[in-house]
Amino acid sequence: MSQLVPLLELKDVCRYYTSSEVEVKALDKINLTVMRGEFIAIMGQSGSGKSTLMNILGCLDKPTHGEYLINGQAVAELDAECLSALRLKTFGFVFQRYQLLSNYTAQENVAMPAIYSGMDKSARLTRADELLARLGLAERSLHKPTELSGGQQQRVSVARALINGAEVILADEPTGALDSASGEQLLELLKQLNQEGVTVILITHDPEVAEHADRLIQVKDGVILDDSAEQKREQPTTQQHGHVSEQIKPLPSVGTFESILMAFTALHANWFRTLLTLLGIIIGVAAVVTMMAIGEGGKKQVLERIEAIGTNLILIRPGGANIRSSGDNASLSLEDANALVAIDGASYVAPERSTRATIRFGQYDFSGRIKGTNPDYQFAKDWQLAQGVFFTEADIKSFAPVIILGDTVVKQLFQHGENPIGQYVLMKNAFYQVIGVLQAKGASAGGNDMDDEVLIPVTTGMLKVFGRKHLSSITVKAESTEQVAQVTEAIKSKLVARHGKEDFMVFTTDSLVETVTETQDTLTYLLASVAGISLFVGGIGVMNIMLVNVSERRREIGLRIATGAKPTDILKQFNIEAWVVCILGGLVGIVIGFAVTLLIANFNIPIAYSMTPPLLAFVTSLLVGVIFGYAPAHKAAKLNPIEALAED
Numbered sequence: 034m035s036q037l038v039p040l041l042e043l044k045d046v047c048r049y050y051t052s053s054e055v056e057v058k059a060l061d062k063i064n065l066t067v068m069r070g071e072f073i074a075i076m077g078q079s080g081s082g083k084s085t086l087m088n089i090l091g092c093l094d095k096p097t098h099g100e101y102l103i104n105g106q107a108v109a110e111l112d113a114e115c116l117s118a119l120r121l122k123t124f125g126f127v128f129q130r131y132q133l134l135s136n137y138t139a140q141e142n143v144a145m146p147a148i149y150s151g152m153d154k155s156a157r158l159t160r161a162d163e164l165l166a167r168l169g170l171a172e173r174s175l176h177k178p179t180e181l182s183g184g185q186q187q188r189v190s191v192a193r194a195l196i197n198g199a200e201v202i203l204a205d206e207p208t209g210a211l212d213s214a215s216g217e218q219l220l221e222l223l224k225q226l227n228q229e230g231v232t233v234i235l236i237t238h239d240p241e242v243a244e245h246a247d248r249l250i251q252v253k254d255g256v257i258l259d260d261s262a263e264q265k266r267e268q269p270t271t272q273q274h275g276h277v278s279e280q281i282k283p284l285p286s287v288g289t290f291e292s293i294l295m296a297f298t299a300l301h302a303n304w305f306r307t308l309l310t311l312l313g314i315i316i317g318v319a320a321v322v323t324m325m326a327i328g329e330g331g332k333k334q335v336l337e338r339i340e341a342i343g344t345n346l347i348l349i350r351p352g353g354a355n356i357r358s359s360g361d362n363a364s365l366s367l368e369d370a371n372a373l374v375a376i377d378g379a380s381y382v383a384p385e386r387s388t389r390a391t392i393r394f395g396q397y398d399f400s401g402r403i404k405g406t407n408p409d410y411q412f413a414k415d416w417q418l419a420q421g422v423f424f425t426e427a428d429i430k431s432f433a434p435v436i437i438l439g440d441t442v443v444k445q446l447f448q449h450g451e452n453p454i455g456q457y458v459l460m461k462n463a464f465y466q467v468i469g470v471l472q473a474k475g476a477s478a479g480g481n482d483m484d485d486e487v488l489i490p491v492t493t494g495m496l497k498v499f500g501r502k503h504l505s506s507i508t509v510k511a512e513s514t515e516q517v518a519q520v521t522e523a524i525k526s527k528l529v530a531r532h533g534k535e536d537f538m539v540f541t542t543d544s545l546v547e548t549v550t551e552t553q554d555t556l557t558y559l560l561a562s563v564a565g566i567s568l569f570v571g572g573i574g575v576m577n578i579m580l581v582n583v584s585e586r587r588r589e590i591g592l593r594i595a596t597g598a599k600p601t602d603i604l605k606q607f608n609i610e611a612w613v614v615c616i617l618g619g620l621v622g623i624v625i626g627f628a629v630t631l632l633i634a635n636f637n638i639p640i641a642y643s644m645t646p647p648l649l650a651f652v653t654s655l656l657v658g659v660i661f662g663y664a665p666a667h668k669a670a671k672l673n674p675i676e677a678l679a680e681d
Contacts (some may be wrong), residue, residue, distance in 0.1 A: 039068055039102070039105075040067050040068055040069045041090060041103055041280075042064070042066050042067070042102040042105075043063050043065040043066075043090075043096075043100075044064060044102070045062050045063075045064060046060055046063040046064075046089065046096040046099035046100070046101060047063070047096060047097050047099055048060040048082075048085050048089065048096050048097040049098075058254075058255045059082045059255050060089070060096070060256075061100070061254075061255040062099070063086065063255075063256070063257060063258050064257075065250070065257065066262075067201075067293065069232055070230055070231075070232075071227075071232055071234075071248055072227040072232075072235070072245075072247045072248065073226065073233070073234045073247070073248045073250060074243035074244075074245070074248070074250070074524025075087070075235070075236065075250045075252060076232065076237055076239075076240065076249060076250065076252070077238060077251060077253055078238055079238065079312035082252050082253075082254070083252045084236060085255075087236050087671040088305050089101060090203060090234065091120065091124045091595070092120050092124065093594075093674050093675050094107060094124070094675055101637045103123065107452065107507040108319050113599065115620060117314065117594070117599040117602075118597070118599075119198060120200070120491070120595060120596065120597050121146065121150055121197055121596070121597025122150070122198070122200075123200050123201055124199055125193070125195055125196075125197070125199030125201070125202045125203070126194055126200075126202075126205070126595050127190050127204040127205070127207045128190060128205055131178070131183075131186040131187055131189070131210070133186055133490075133555060134592070135177065135178055135179065135192065135302075136177070136179075136301075136302035137172050137178075137298075138175050139165060139170060139173055139176055139178070139181065139185075140158060140165065140174040140175060142189055143165060143192045143193045143196055144157040144158050144188060144196065145593070145596065146193060146596035147160065147161075147196050149597040150573075150597065151285055157196070157616055160194065161174070161196060164192035164196065165189070165192055168186055168189075168192055168222065169188070170192070170637060176644075177485050178319070182215070183210055183211050183212070183215060184214075187207060187210075187211060187215070188222070190207075191219070200232060201234060202226065202233045202238070203234050204223065204233065205236045206236060207219055207223075207235070208220065208237070208242055210237070216242070220245045232414070233246075247667075248261055248262050267632025274538070285626060286599065286601050286605065287602045287605065287606070289605075289609070291615065292605050292609045295606055295609075299582075299586075299606075300610060300613060300614065301484070303582075306578060306582075307614065310574065310578040310579075310618075311572030311614060311617060311618045311621065312571075313574035313575065314568070314571045314575065314615050314618025314619060314654050314657065315571075315622040315625060316622070317569070317571040317572075317618075317657075318568060318619050318622025318623060318651070318654050319625040319626040320563075320567050320623065321568060321622075321646060321649065322629075322630070322646050322650050323462075323627070323629065323633070326630045326640050327633065329646075330641040331639055333639060336662075344514045344542050345512070345514045346505060346508060346509070346511075346542050346679060347508070347509040347539060347540070347541050348508055348541070349365065349507040349508075349511075349537055349539050350505075350538045350540070351363070351364040351536070351537055363503035364503070364536040364537055365503060365504040365537060366502065366503055366504060367384055367491065367492075367495075367504065369504070369528060370382050370383075370407075370504065370507045372527060372531060373507065373527060374523065376520060376527060377519075377520075377523070378500055378511050378516040378519055379413045379509050380412070380510050380511065381413040381510040382507065382508075383407055383409040383410040383510075384405075384406060384407060384414040384491050384504050384507050384508045385405070385406050386404070386405045386491060386494055386495065386501075386505050387404045387405075387505050388402075388403050389641060390403045390460055390498065391460070392442065392446065392460045393458065393459040394446040394447065394457075394459070396444075397446050397448060399442055401439070401487045402485055403460070403487045404456070404487065404489075404494075405488075405491035405492075405493065405495065405499065406427060406488060407429055407490070408425055409510075410488065413508045413509070414508070416471055417471065418470065419471065421467070421469030421470055421576055422436070422469055424469075424488075424489075428493075429492050430492070431539060432493045433490055433493060433498055434464065434466065434497075435467075435489070436460070436489050437467070437468060437470070437471060437487070438458075438467055438469075438470055438471070438486075439470075439471045439473075439484040440470065440471060440473035440484040440487035441484040441485045441486075442484070442485065442487055443470055446458065452467065453470055454467055455467065460487075460498070461498050463497050477669045483610075518543055524539060532583065540657055568650070568653055568654065569657070571657065572657035572658075572661040573661065575611055575614060575657065575658065575661050576611075576661035576664060579607065579610070579611055579662060580608075582665065583607065583668055583669045584664050585630070586669075587672060587676075588677055588678060589602075590603060591672065591674040591675070592674075592678065594677075603669050604666045604667060605666075606666075607662070607666035607669045607670075607671075608658075608659075608662050608666040609638050610666075611658045611659075611661065611662020611665070611666065615654045615655055615657050615658030615662070619650060619651040619655065621648040626646075627642075
């Protein structure tokens, strides 16, 4: 006949604690053998070591010295994942204070350990209902613990211990919080389970409760004083001979979807605190979206103004690297301007020569800026007429004495409301007929009055006004912004070929656009940084609230670990709770950010929408959840279940 293999076996087990530099011997050289199917009562007064013994038997604690074997396998050789699998499949705990989750129904409390065994939701809820029905709680399955009596709560605790088919039930003072009738019912239930082959280990200080067991072990000061095994125990029929269980392996982690459901349940249980946690993320994300939309809107507005001037304009001025640059330099001529017309990609070429002179009409005069140019000027500068017509090529060739006035000049000369078109004005001892009035443009970015403008044919100006035939500048408008570089190189080549040297300078609006863009980007990033700081502060808030959350839910965490949750399961659950908070906060923040920008737009503040700011804010909020949620989750995963379960 093969030798019996104990279900549980302790060999010279010691458990020492250090308190105020004094070593306390909770257990001292305990030797204990538990066979399958036994009903054992471990009895002792408070502080005798019986609870420490139960914690070691249930793999919630480890001995300081000695060896603990389960089905012949040394527990010391198992890592945390395997110990979790052992607690999940081998042990079921029945606690004195029931340890039920207050926000779960009886059904959900019973089914909770089955989450960690990988049982799908419908199967575990069905199994929970079967166990509750067996224990007489079929009609109370959807009630929460506060709606159940003490005896009913303890029966729910027993059903939870059985959900994964535990071989051993460890009951710690299970009748301590019950009245005598409920206590008797619970003890009868434990007897019935024992008769069905379940090993029951009952921890108690009450001799009347201990009498229900088949074997009584008395513990005092950490040692076993008496074991009635030799007198009472009969060999159970359920014992197995020569059998060692399969090697214990860690179970798969809880699925992500299941963890998300648990996260939502936990967050909903304390929705007001969750809302306060969300606020920090919502404000941060909304600020990022709003600030970046304002920054992008400002940049867009400035660029639009530059584009109104012309992003495809090329300005040529006389002078060069070693030549003094001034309007009196004679390096540019009207013939140069005419030669540039043939360049591919050049839409308009406007020669310019400027001076200041006094213009008189009747008793009024005005000292304005006189500019000689050609018909291309109005298209190159995109300047429309408010009245009249622009001069033509025929006027250029005939040296016509015609003039076009800016809005400011018209207001100064025609103060009695005369129609300027067709009138004659005096300038440089010659009369010019007014044929057009330019549309008002207002002040430039530098504050100069753009409407202080008087245009005459360039040939007429050289003959009657300027006294010289060279140009102050030439403005070339390329067909598109993309062709600016090509046209610029062609201009340089053409003029160098004509002059034999580079005695001119070429400017484009690209550099202005680049400078403005860089400046606006800097301001946008500054605004985004300020908003990002608020998001960072929100992340710190998430971490603080989650740390408080862990502290308040220590008993729940201890219970989950005791019923089979692996440290990685706890880590995953609390990480996902932080992620859920930050993802929800990010989504709500994006919506609020867009709403705020719409409101701001009503006050004529430039706004520009794009997917980048909300996407950036959302990704950042997710990273906040990952970074700031890890520390609380790690703390929860490392929690000592014994200390957690002992808290009130």
